[in-house]
Amino acid sequence: MTRSTLIYLIEDDSDIVTLVTQELERFGHQVKAFRTGSQAEVALRQQQPDVCIVDLGLPDMDGLSLVRDLTSRDRIGVMILSGRDSLPDRVLGLELGADDYVSKPFDPRELVARINSIIRRLNKSTRQTHRAPDADAAHQQACFDRWVYQPATLTLRCDPDEETVLSAGEAELLMQLLRHPKVILSREQLLRDQDEAFDRSIDVRMSRIRKKIEQNPRSPRLIKTIYGMGYMLTTDVEWSQGKT
Numbered sequence: 001m002t003r004s005t006l007i008y009l010i011e012d013d014s015d016i017v018t019l020v021t022q023e024l025e026r027f028g029h030q031v032k033a034f035r036t037g038s039q040a041e042v043a044l045r046q047q048q049p050d051v052c053i054v055d056l057g058l059p060d061m062d063g064l065s066l067v068r069d070l071t072s073r074d075r076i077g078v079m080i081l082s083g084r085d086s087l088p089d090r091v092l093g094l095e096l097g098a099d100d101y102v103s104k105p106f107d108p109r110e111l112v113a114r115i116n117s118i119i120r121r122l123n124k125s126t127r128q129t130h131r132a133p134d135a136d137a138a139h140q141q142a143c144f145d146r147w148v149y150q151p152a153t154l155t156l157r158c159d160p161d162e163e164t165v166l167s168a169g170e171a172e173l174l175m176q177l178l179r180h181p182k183v184i185l186s187r188e189q190l191l192r193d194q195d196e197a198f199d200r201s202i203d204v205r206m207s208r209i210r211k212k213i214e215q216n217p218r219s220p221r222l223i224k225t226i227y228g229m230g231y232m233l234t235t236d237v238e239w240s241q242g243k244t
């Protein structure tokens with residue numbers, strides 16, 4: 001990492017706080033710990049971190065509510081750290097927009113590796129993946145179907161009254177599709193380019209993108225699933241200069 005990253009740890013177990021904090025600080029990260037979701041929300045109004053690690057079993061609120069709030073903010077990575085290890089909990093956490101899900105008990109070194117992966121993905125989204133092919137302007141935008149995507153701000157716009165901001169993971173996935181319209185991209189390709197550890201997360205993020213751009217996400221028209229092969233963006237993409 002080229003700079004110290006700020007990580008908020010929202011966790012009420014003091015032993016886990018000590019363990020995670022020591023391990024992250026050993027690798028150069030700055031950590032601020034909060035025992036409750038309310039404490040974290042106050043801190044978020046004052047300073048935005050790079051990544052939040054959220055326990056789902058908080059004493060004052062459902063951790064999933066906090067995750068939902070965090071993923072609505074721009075450019076914050078979110079990791080869920082939870083004792084809930086069921087598949088439905090994992091899928092729900094990812095569907096809410098979390099970048100990763102780590103179950104307790106966990107290996108501290110693996111947790112750090114996953115945090116670093118989230119940070120790399122956030123940095124790559126800002127530096128590289130938001131560039132259109134053969135374009136180096138900061139205000140490039142992609143027009144497809146009725147949508148306009150502005151990579152610099154991770155913003156999708158249908159009309160002046162319909163706008164949504166993507167998470168870093170969603171933005172990377174959409175950019176891969178926009179770079180290769182009418183081309184089938186396998187899960188292996190998407191997984192590799194996303195620098196993501198969970199194959200299932202590709203499906204979850206694709207589902208979230210469809211909910212934002214498809215008129216009927218249950219019967220998608222723009223992003224087709226090619227069974228046994230992968231996904232394909234079915235429409236043409238036109239790159240142009242956005243308004244400055």
